[in-house]
Structures are given as structure tokens and as C-alpha cells.
Amino acid sequence: MAYQKKNERGDREEFASRRRPSIPAGDKIDLSDIEVLKRYVTEYGKIIPARTTGVTSMQQRQIKKGVRRARNMGLMA
Secondary structure, eight states, X not given: OOOOOBOTTSOBOTTTTTOOOOOOTTOOOOTTOHHHHXXXXXXXXXXXXXXXXXXXXXXXXXXXXXXXXXXXXXXXX
């Protein structure tokens, strides 16, 4: 494993540069909005983990549910 740079607190800075702006805490994710769901999926179709995107666990479950539904309906490849 490669050397990981640590900051003053000793935390890893590995995901800090890849973190995306999260959805506001109280907002629900619209499961029918494909453009929003595509932001949380890689180009290979894998769902990006919550630790990288910065969403809460409840929002991550909504994303997972929405992506799976969109895949089954054929809206996402």
C-alpha cells in the first residue's frame, strides 16, 4: 500500500480531495431524477460509497434504491 499523507490530527487526507458536495441533510432524493442519480454512480455503473460522496446513511440508502430501480426499468445502463 502506498504512503498516505496525514494532517495535523493524524487523519488520512485520501478522500478529502474526492469528496463531493453533499445533499442538504433534510432533503430527500428524487428517485425519478436520473441526472441526480448519475452523479452517484461511476462510469462503470458502481454506486459510489457514502464516505466519498459525503451523504448521510439514509440518503445513501435512497440512492441505492433509486439506482437499482432505474437499472431495472432500463433508464440507467
